[in-house]
Amino acid sequence: MPIRILPARLANQIAAGEVVERPASVVKELVENSIDAGANRIEVDIEKGGHRLIRVRDNGGGIAKEELTLALSRHATSKIASLDDLEAIMSLGFRGEALASVSSVSRLTLSSRTEGASEAWAAQAEGRDMEVKLSPVAHPVGTTVEVHDLFFNTPARRKFLKAEKTEFAHIDELVRRIALSRMDVALVLRHNGKVMRQYPALRGDNLDARLGAVCGQDFCRHLLALDNQHQALRLWGWVSEAPRNHPDLQYCYVNGRMMKDKLINHAVREAFGGRLAEGQHGAYVLYLELPANQVDVNVHPAKHEVRFHDARLVHDFIARALADALAQSGLGEEPAPIIDAPRPKSAPAPWSAPAMARPASPRATGQYSPSPAPSRQQVSEALDAFARWQPVPAAERPIAEPSQPLHLEAGRWLLLSHKGRLVAVDLQPLAARAAIAQLQKGAAAQPLLLPVNLPLEPSQLAAATQYQAQLAAWGLDLHQASPGRLLVRAVPAPLRDLDVAQWLPPWLGALDKDPWDALEEALLALPRRFRWQQALALWQDLPPDAQEQAARVLDLQPLLESH
Numbered sequence: 001m002p003i004r005i006l007p008a009r010l011a012n013q014i015a016a017g018e019v020v021e022r023p024a025s026v027v028k029e030l031v032e033n034s035i036d037a038g039a040n041r042i043e044v045d046i047e048k049g050g051h052r053l054i055r056v057r058d059n060g061g062g063i064a065k066e067e068l069t070l071a072l073s074r075h076a077t078s079k080i081a082s083l084d085d086l087e088a089i090m091s092l093g094f095r096g097e098a099l100a101s102v103s104s105v106s107r108l109t110l111s112s113r114t115e116g117a118s119e120a121w122a123a124q125a126e127g128r129d130m131e132v133k134l135s136p137v138a139h140p141v142g143t144t145v146e147v148h149d150l151f152f153n154t155p156a157r158r159k160f161l162k163a164e165k166t167e168f169a170h171i172d173e174l175v176r177r178i179a180l181s182r183m184d185v186a187l188v189l190r191h192n193g194k195v196m197r198q199y200p201a202l203r204g205d206n207l208d209a210r211l212g213a214v215c216g217q218d219f220c221r222h223l224l225a226l227d228n229q230h231q232a233l234r235l236w237g238w239v240s241e242a243p244r245n246h247p248d249l250q251y252c253y254v255n256g257r258m259m260k261d262k263l264i265n266h267a268v269r270e271a272f273g274g275r276l277a278e279g280q281h282g283a284y285v286l287y288l289e290l291p292a293n294q295v296d297v298n299v300h301p302a303k304h305e306v307r308f309h310d311a312r313l314v315h316d317f318i319a320r321a322l323a324d325a326l327a328q329s330g331l332g333e334e335p336a337p338i339i340d341a342p343r344p345k346s347a348p349a350p351w352s353a354p355a356m357a358r359p360a361s362p363r364a365t366g367q368y369s370p371s372p373a374p375s376r377q378q379v380s381e382a383l384d385a386f387a388r389w390q391p392v393p394a395a396e397r398p399i400a401e402p403s404q405p406l407h408l409e410a411g412r413w414l415l416l417s418h419k420g421r422l423v424a425v426d427l428q429p430l431a432a433r434a435a436i437a438q439l440q441k442g443a444a445a446q447p448l449l450l451p452v453n454l455p456l457e458p459s460q461l462a463a464a465t466q467y468q469a470q471l472a473a474w475g476l477d478l479h480q481a482s483p484g485r486l487l488v489r490a491v492p493a494p495l496r497d498l499d500v501a502q503w504l505p506p507w508l509g510a511l512d513k514d515p516w517d518a519l520e521e522a523l524l525a526l527p528r529r530f531r532w533q534q535a536l537a538l539w540q541d542l543p544p545d546a547q548e549q550a551a552r553v554l555d556l557q558p559l560l561e562s563h
């Protein structure tokens, strides 16, 4: 076949493949155009889940008659003119192809009138070359786009359309997302003539009304507001203290653009960390604002991903800002431990350079020593866990293994079959000791991209000053920021993933005692949840004799046999 230029409709249909997946994608493109046109009232009418009709009407600036033809042409936009514009984009659209794409796979009519124009005009693109025909219509200032019979000429696409109800549910979710992105814009959504959503325009202070309308009253009852700024980055919004069973209330915007971004999701998950049980999800509405030239929006045709120039900084900023907000809440966390026993006046400070040179305790050499006998509660928790445990079919178990991890309970208890006995191992002390052992071997300092400013008790501050050199040797970069506060710029790498605000103050407060005991105590007080892979690694990295001892501590076999 010779090389040819594709007819306009076919080229547009190919482009449509990337952006027009279903009726909801059409609604997204049209409503974004209305927002870019400065509208403060947008009405969306849907018939038959969008299969038959999608109509978006706005009161924005409108399109002049002479530009209607261009608006329907591919690569025609009023939003950027140069590469510089693209690199600092603030409008939602910029590719100049949404209308051309949609009109190539549907029967689309664009009607519009600008302020001061004496009449309104309607435009339709027809035939394989998509020639635009104009006709006069009655229309107020603003624009209406009507999309009939989506995918009527692309049967392969049409086949993938789901039932009316499902497609409308996607549209509804999209309108909710948009409603949270621009609370100053009034939105109405109708389906088959019936009003389904109505969001009046809001100004400034009573944003909660829309938050409640979109996310529900339950979300609003457990709200934590946050607003953090670091250099040119700002993160504000709300996070709920109440975890949910579905990831359905997770809204995130970058410079007003709705996002499904992996980096942001990762940072958010990291901030929630151990606060959520398995199967639980965080609920949040977050707005990230940063200079437009620090983020590339031209990553995906549907524009729901971005690339940050300084991805690490943005990631750590989001994680920290959110973790700080969550730390104020009681979301599944015990209160931060304050082990700040007043120092007896006469007691010498045993932990000084010579004291560090004393013979190392078994713990100080990284050896495992068993934790104290389990409490009644620990045993009953482990037994409860066992009652719910589904055995691994015998055929799937390796035979020769002396110990076989079976189940992880509550992110903390690893149930194992160990030499024919059922044992539960508490991972919390294993993790604490693994971190301490690494520290003792000389772990690297991990600089924090965002220094943490910690309020401290006078005794904790005094300890930080007194032992500064030793703390620095372990990777802690501490700096007195202001009276009563310490700036943490780096932490030991093995403790990087833990919230420094939770383990450092209690550790400093107990430094005069044995530093490793003090650190272990501080780490044990941190509620943590482990994932299966982490649990396996913690267990498998344990030397055999340490496994032996750990397994002895919570040996459930006698309890099982006595039942």
Ligand SMILES: Nc1ncnc2c1ncn2[C@@H]1O[C@H](COP(=O)(O)OP(=O)(O)OP(=O)(O)O)[C@@H](O)[C@H]1O
Pocket: 029, 033, 034, 037, 058, 060, 061, 062, 063, 071, 072, 076, 077, 078, 079, 092, 093, 094, 095, 096, 097, 098, 099, 100, 142, 143
């Ligand atoms: N509702 C509207 N009100 C006013 N002008 C509009 C409206 N919709 C579209 N336009 C004009 O038509 C042009 C083309 O719209 P289209 O959506 O195809 O491209 P875009 O928004 O520039 O970029 P993208 O393809 O990224 O959406 C826009 O640049 C804008 O000038």
Ligand SMILES: [Mg+2]
Pocket: 029, 032, 033, 092, 093, 094, 098, 099
């Ligand atoms: Mg557009």
